[in-house]
Amino acid sequence: MKIKSVCILGAGNLGSRVALQSALSGYQVAVYDCSSQALDHSPRLMKKIVRQLAKSSGLEDVAGDNAIASITFTGSPQLAIKDADLVNESVTEDAEIKKSVWGQFGKIAPEKTIFTTNTSYLLPSLFAEISDRPGKFCALHFHDVFYSKVVDIMPHSGTDQEIIPLLMGFGKSLEQVPVLVKKEHQGYIFNNMLMAFIKAAGKLLTGEIGSVEDIDKSWMVNFHVPMGPFGILDSVGLDTAWHITRRQPDISSQRFAALLKTYIDAGKLGEKSGEGFYKYPDPSYRHFGVQ
Ligand SMILES: NC(=O)c1ccc[n+]([C@@H]2O[C@H](COP(=O)([O-])OP(=O)(O)OC[C@H]3O[C@@H](n4cnc5c(N)ncnc54)[C@H](O)[C@@H]3O)[C@@H](O)[C@H]2O)c1
Known part of the structure; x- marks a missing residue:
């Protein structure tokens, strides 16, 4: 089987990224x-990403705009799924x-369609039976697609083994680095390590040990990396x-979740809403460093 046509469910932060890279890689x-x-916001987010890619990786604006123009954005499940291979x-x-x-x-997907979920922490076996095609169900989990390019492929115990190489090939064709998670494990590989890191940062913040900025600085300056835990969040x-x-x-995760909820209730969702722990488009963490 050759994957030619891709259907993305969810036009938010990650769905838009996977859709854009799929279109850039030549998929329908x-x-x-x-x-x-x-659905209105998704092409705007894609345009913003294309402008960033034009600066950072030399993608031609016109190639990006053509890719966005080739995508069907729809509120019709039937239209979205009708030709989907994946x-x-x-x-x-x-x-x-x-x-x-x-x-x-x-219920409505063509028989040929392979089902994948991009869930960050849930397990594919939670959805495999309800999808009515457990053999063709697998987790295919991206990170941010354009900057963090690992893609986790995590089958559940009933996934047909022959779809794994197909998903590996699909991941590579989207310029990602596929990683096989040999058995179901919450949070895959990278997210397990990231979660421990975020948990520690949340505990330092809610325990009033350090400010958002100082916790991020501690990590960024010592490790020479462009983001700390709160920039990542x-x-x-x-x-x-x-x-x-x-x-x-x-208890410390519960305290941190309660703090995150105060941001959400104030409309501060992070980069996508213009403010979270930092203000965008020019968050102060970009200027941390030795003064
Ligand atoms: N944000 C990340 O960095 C990241 C990274 C990897 C994976 N993920 C995973 O990707 C998924 C989406 O995360 P996100 O950050 O893009 O979230 P998001 O909130 O930006 O987007 C979610 C989208 O789902 C849509 N939606 C909700 N219910 C729906 C329904 N019944 N039918 C159709 N659409 C529906 C919403 O309207 C929204 O547009 C999650 O499972 C998340 O864990 C996120």
């Missing part, structure tokens, strides 16, 4: 979301929402981070 792409606001689901990180989406698309989206943190049972 349809993006579905139940929110018309998200679905990558990037809807809200909430098990019930994802279950209802997989139940819905399991802003780029992930504080709403997505909250969905993940609130499920951790320990």
Whole structure:
């Protein structure tokens, strides 16, 4: 089987990125979301990314604009799925929402379609049965697609082994570096390490040991890296981070989740809303360093 046509479920932060890279890599792409606001916003976010790529990687604006123009953005599930060889689901990180989406698309997808989820912390086996095609169900988890290019491929125990090389090839064709997670494991490989790091940073903040800036500086300056834990959280989206943190049972994660909720209630979702722990487009962490 050759993958030619890709359907992205969820036109948010990650869905838009996977869709854009798929179109840039020459796939026929349809993006579905139940929110018309998200469908309006998605091509605008893609344009912003194309402008950044033009500066950083020499992508020609016209190639980026043509890729965006080739994408079908739709609120019709039937239209989005009708030719799909592969679905990558990037809807809200909430098990019930994802279950209802997989139940819905399991009924209407063509038989050939491979189902993949981009969930950050949930397990593919949670959705495999409800999708009605457990053998063709696998996690295909991107990071930010353009800067962090690892893609996790994580089958559940019922995934047909023959789709793994297909997903490896698809990941490579999107200029990602595929990594096989040999058995189901919450948070894959990188997110497990990242979560421990974010947890420590959240505990330092809620315990009033250091400020957002000083915690980020400590990591960035010593390691010569462009972002610390709170800059990373802003780029992930504080709403997505909250969905993940609130499920951790320990008290310090619960305290940090409560703090994240105050940001969300104030409309501060991170980079995507213009403010989170930092203000965008020029967050102060970009100017940390030896003065
Ligand atoms: N943000 C990240 O850095 C990141 C990285 C890797 C994976 N992910 C995963 O990608 C997924 C999406 O995260 P995000 O940050 O893009 O979230 P987001 O909030 O930016 O986007 C989620 C989108 O899902 C849509 N949606 C919600 N319910 C829906 C439904 N029933 N039908 C169709 N669309 C629906 C929303 O309208 C929204 O546009 C999550 O599972 C997340 O864990 C996120």
